[in-house]
Amino acid sequence: MASLNIDLKRFPLECVFIGKLSKAQISQGYEILQRLSTALETIEELTQLAPAPAKGKGKKAATKGRRKAKAKAKGPTAAATKGLSSLRVDLKSLSSEFYTLIPHDFGRTLPPVIASMEDLKLKLELLEVLSNQEISQMLQKEEAKKQSGPAIHPLDAQYKMLNTEMHPLGSGDDEYKLIERYVLAVVRGI
Numbered sequence: 001m002a003s004l005n006i007d008l009k010r011f012p013l014e015c016v017f018i019g020k021l022s023k024a025q026i027s028q029g030y031e032i033l034q035r036l037s038t039a040l041e042t043i044e045e046l047t048q049l050a051p052a053p054a055k056g057k058g059k060k061a062a063t064k065g066r067r068k069a070k071a072k073a074k075g076p077t078a079a080a081t082k083g084l085s086s087l088r089v090d091l092k093s094l095s096s097e098f099y100t101l102i103p104h105d106f107g108r109t110l111p112p113v114i115a116s117m118e119d120l121k122l123k124l125e126l127l128e129v130l131s132n133q134e135i136s137q138m139l140q141k142e143e144a145k146k147q148s149g150p151a152i153h154p155l156d157a158q159y160k161m162l163n164t165e166m167h168p169l170g171s172g173d174d175e176y177k178l179i180e181r182y183v184l185a186v187v188r189g190i
Contacts, residue, residue, distance in 0.1 A: 036091065
């Protein structure tokens with residue numbers, strides 16, 4: 001979770017694990033990212049609609065032709081520029097709203113604005129991970145409710161959910177000796 005810049009400290013105290021992020025929060029996060037996507041697409045359209053600099057016809061071009069070329073080369077219209085700046089402000093506010101809803105850890109630096117489709121895709125991946133963890137937490141709770149008998153360690157429960165059995169190795173087993181040799185090699189730096 002740290003690689004995704006999620007701030008685990010900003011969850012309520014009873015939330016020991018990230019899976020306590022509610023479904024509502026995750027779906028609101030998706031909605032915000034959808035609005036960000038729309039804004040990014042609009043920005044892309046406005047920048048593509050801006051007239052490209054026209055190529056002059058050389059030194060022999062008429063004065064009228066040069067004026068038209070200069071007018072076309074000026075860039076986007078005032079309305080398009082105003083729309084772009086308004087959309088960039090929207091990107092900032094939507095990014096801030098997203099970071100408030102889904103806690104992130106950026107240290108003392110300002111949170112970056114989600115200003116590209118690549119950034120947006122990363123945040124979508126983050127929400128997928130969080131959603132999957134929410135589902136995993138629900139499955140674990142259901143499994144714990146089904147079980148009756150002595151309490152088992154959470155790690156043992158996870159291995160059991162993966163249909164994996166673990167047994168301690170005897171110190172005389174070949175596998176034990178192999179693992180011991182690897183550990184000693186790492187410790188000694190061989």
